[in-house]
Amino acid sequence: MKHHPYDHHSHERRHRKRKKRAERMCRDRDYRWRVHHRWHQRWHRHRAHFKYSLGARLIAVFILLACASSVIVGCAQGSEYGLLWAVPAVMLVTGLAFGLIRHMVRPIHALAMGAEAFRRGNFAHRVPVVHGDEIGDLALRFNQMAADIQAMLDGKRALLLAISHELRSPLTRARLHAEMVGEGASRDALLDELAQMRDLITALLESERLGSGHSALQVCDCDLAALVEEQAQAGVELHIEPGLPTLKLDKLRVQLCLRNLVQNALRHNDASRGAVQITLARQGGGVQLTVRDFGSGVPEEALPQLGQPFYRPDAARTRHGGGVGLGLCLCRLVAEAHGSRLEMRNAEPGFEVSVRFS
Numbered sequence: 001m002k003h004h005p006y007d008h009h010s011h012e013r014r015h016r017k018r019k020k021r022a023e024r025m026c027r028d029r030d031y032r033w034r035v036h037h038r039w040h041q042r043w044h045r046h047r048a049h050f051k052y053s054l055g056a057r058l059i060a061v062f063i064l065l066a067c068a069s070s071v072i073v074g075c076a077q078g079s080e081y082g083l084l085w086a087v088p089a090v091m092l093v094t095g096l097a098f099g100l101i102r103h104m105v106r107p108i109h110a111l112a113m114g115a116e117a118f119r120r121g122n123f124a125h126r127v128p129v130v131h132g133d134e135i136g137d138l139a140l141r142f143n144q145m146a147a148d149i150q151a152m153l154d155g156k157r158a159l160l161l162a163i164s165h166e167l168r169s170p171l172t173r174a175r176l177h178a179e180m181v182g183e184g185a186s187r188d189a190l191l192d193e194l195a196q197m198r199d200l201i202t203a204l205l206e207s208e209r210l211g212s213g214h215s216a217l218q219v220c221d222c223d224l225a226a227l228v229e230e231q232a233q234a235g236v237e238l239h240i241e242p243g244l245p246t247l248k249l250d251k252l253r254v255q256l257c258l259r260n261l262v263q264n265a266l267r268h269n270d271a272s273r274g275a276v277q278i279t280l281a282r283q284g285g286g287v288q289l290t291v292r293d294f295g296s297g298v299p300e301e302a303l304p305q306l307g308q309p310f311y312r313p314d315a316a317r318t319r320h321g322g323g324v325g326l327g328l329c330l331c332r333l334v335a336e337a338h339g340s341r342l343e344m345r346n347a348e349p350g351f352e353v354s355v356r357f358s
Helices: 008-052 054-077 082-119 134-179 185-210 224-229 251-268 300-305 327-337
Strands: 220-222 236-240 247-249 276-283 286-293 343-346 351-357
Touching: 054 082, 082 134, 134 185, 220 251, 224 236, 224 251, 224 276, 224 286, 247 251, 251 276, 251 286, 251 327, 251 351, 300 343, 327 351
Parallel strands: 236 276
Antiparallel strands: 220 247, 276 286, 286 351, 343 351
16 A cells, blocks of 8 residues: 555554664663673683682693693604604693793792791891782781781780889889888898899880891900800809901990800709809801800700790799799890801700800
8 A cells, every 4th residue: 555645653663663672672782782792801801810710720731741742642653753753742741830830830839938038037138929820819818817927926015014113213213212221131032022023114115126127236456255254253153265357247236146145054053963064166157155054954845935025934934933934035135136046956965055256
């Protein structure tokens, strides 16, 4: 049926058809775009997961190795001299796979080194982030943990320094008031207690200063033999090798270390077995200092803990008999600040501590 050119209903019907056709095409285009976009997102998500996942990459390497080996073996079966080149080819492919896997797991060694550095207290060490996978994420967490621990230790050190400084002034005033008290046993006991408190605060301050390592030292030319000779007293024997070199040391800190070692040895020495021995001898390019007593020694299970703050092997000892547990800690910090380490062992009989200065 032919429509009249002035039939308005026919024009409206054609317009509605064109509009519906356009809407249908638009919907189809949007649908295709959404499908493509969804596929694209899924592809990037799987690709990112594969790149991030160490396990997925290892599985891919094993699959490639199996496929390559199968192809080589299949080609070798149809050749007369297939084994002559198939075996080296399989070994080459296996070597390449091994090198690739070794490259993937190499950051684990860096994590192990970082854990060892943190165990030694070196929280300034940072684990390198090699790959952006699970191991890389773990390395970032390691570094953040080290930064948090270092911040916590710095806060603790600052707090101890502030408290120790604030305690020194009232302690000095208390000592002045105690000296005005009439002489007697009570006055002597009070002065002794105040002296122990002063020594404890001084030890705390010194341990926190030495916690920063070599930067806390004031090194100068130091005659270690002369410092050892200052410790000559009843119950102490000196064994000093002649011609020892002059070393760059912090004289006051070395004196503190030596004094604490000698006092600790005298406190636990059995005089009936022999006197405390201080030995100074050349070792390599430096000088080794050794202090030995002839006491009962230390239980073997307590040796790894010696040198830790406030640690005493015998918990039953009083402060008068065994100190507060900071003497060996200060000696250890002095040795570490000079780039050395405090070595402690049972000498049977007795106990021996040595440190090498260079």
